[in-house]
Amino acid sequence: MSRKTLTAVNPANDQVLGEHEMLDDAQLAEKLDQARSGYAEFRHLPLADRRQRLTALADLIDQHQREMAEIIAHEMGKPFHQGIAETQISSAIVRFYADNLESLLKPQSRQVEGAQKAEIVHDPMGAVLGVMPWNYPLYQVVRFAAPNLAGGNVCLLKHASNVPGCAKYITKLFHDAGFKEGTFTWLPIGSDKVEGIVHDPLVCGVTLTGSEDAGRAVAKIAGDAIKPSVLELGGIDPLIVLDDADVDKAVELAVNGRFDNTGQSCAASKRLIVERPMLERFTERLIDRVQTMRIGDPMDGDTEVGPMSRKDLRDDLHAQVQRAIKHGAQLETGGEVLDRPGAWYAPTVLTNVAPGNPAFDEELFGPVASVIVADDAEHAIELANNCRYGLGGTVVGQDVKRAEQVARRLEVGMSFVNRPTTPFAELPFGGVKESGYGREQSEYGFGAFLNVRTVYIAES
Known part of the structure; x- marks a missing residue:
């Protein structure tokens, strides 16, 4: 045998x-x-x-x-x-x-x-x-x-x-x-x-x-x-965009935090929680940026998004996106299996995501960003902590002291201000709750x- x-x-x-x-x-x-x-x-x-x-x-x-x-x-x-x-x-x-x-x-x-x-x-x-x-x-x-x-x-x-x-x-x-x-x-x-x-x-x-x-x-x-x-x-890490954030910087941080490693990271910025005054500008620029991301051969130095690791995981992700849409999420770009050999999935942005939606409650392990609106910073903290996971979290804002105050209230193992969750040899890595x-x-x-x-x- x-x-x-x-x-x-x-x-x-x-x-x-x-x-x-x-x-x-x-x-x-x-x-x-x-x-x-x-x-x-x-x-x-x-x-x-x-x-x-x-x-x-x-x-x-x-x-x-x-x-x-x-x-x-x-x-x-x-x-x-x-x-x-x-x-x-x-x-x-x-x-x-x-x-x-x-x-x-x-x-x-x-x-x-x-x-x-x-x-x-x-x-x-x-x-x-x-x-x-x-x-x-x-x-x-x-x-x-x-x-x-x-x-x-x-x-x-x-x-x-x-x-x-x-x-x-x-x-x-x-x-x-x-x-x-x-x-x-x-x-x-x-x-x-x-x-x-x-x-x-x-x-x-x-x-x-x-x-x-x-x-x-x-x-x-x-x-x-x-x-x-x-x-x-696992993790469904929040990235909170405060109303004083530089919108271009916020978008780049969100893209880097969400789509690095084709979104296949426990500590990726999966929920983008945006204060209402910033919502329209942030979402518009995020969609534009995601639509222009370079998808291609992982060995090509210009590639930003490669294939997912396996077809079964790609198919599971697509099923989650479809369920999210059925539960009220708005598909802004992506949301499709690419027609080519391999485990390819289009970089995706979902809006109108709220608690109770799979894109809010579940870990989407792939290139999918969920945009969530917060009435104010207090509401953003409430949304961020409304999660069974607690790995990492990011707060983006120009008033660093205010951003730090928000970051310190996140129920996570790692809080970052103006940077996505990032491993450093000198800093402990790990989470709380079901993370x-x-x-x-x-x-x-x-x-x-x-x-x-x-x-x-x-x-x-």
Whole structure:
């Protein structure tokens, strides 16, 4: 009987790029045994050696950014120049942990009654399983792997099934940097194997980026195994345009925040909430801008919108748009499947969107912007927070103090003023409500799967 395979298909033209054999049960068990041996060795690696390997990994990502961006473009359709940007934030995250390794792991002294010495230390605990999505194939992996490797844990990667070429190339980068098999291990498996891996005694926790349904399933598995989890799930991020905003700047921020990565981002600006005095000018210019967006080959440097990652996801999005229209949304531009091979969808603007409409209540994971009118700033905040998600949010306005006051009242994990939600190595990334829990990046993304241990030595 032939083994199951992971098949990569170019969403721009339906071309099959390659097939990668999945692990059978015996091979999976062997990989886990390698990780057991790898952890026993790696956890004792001197910090200077860990830092050297992290620095080498960051250097390799920078050196091979074009190759990585090309594989990403071919396997999931991200425009090449956006793939380059993905490699740049990825190497920045790795460097953050390389540069701050000693301070992150430095024992913290406490003055405690009766103690000759009292310290808080961070110890590795085993292997962390990362269940990663296709939309940012490198960044998401680095986001979970870099802090865990810095802390002495080893990493197991279960990547999305439609980007096996990305997973293979990423693994090579880690191995070439010195994080050998057993320290960083790609597991080409299906989601049906996740539960067994989480229950393996070696595994100390699991982190997932994906849908809320997948998050619920993984959280239940981790809870049953009494192991920690970190979840970064969906989002319907608001972008509030205040009545004093520069309209051209607001439109560009909205376009960048909504249509980057062809709209396939959890933290995309999906709901554009506009104060009524700005509505007509903003909407008119937004429609004009979206109608002139360059749709084309992801490898073309002028392309702004590529194909969606898969046809089934494109068809799901189109069905959501049609339901939104039936519930009263006005289609201003787009809203159609493009007649060409691949998973193409026209950049779309919907207006007359309000609570109760699918375009307001549901995550539309693709190139669709929903314009929502607010009577004033207070109403805009109410609309923004009327959401089961809480990942990121943006406020656009020329009075920065006023914009900041609005941004601070958003029920989200990340508030931005005059910039769409953007990852920075130095800032924590994560959400609240059904957008998940836990944080990645920065020092707050460091200790989720480390043992925070008390060491107390009594006075003699």
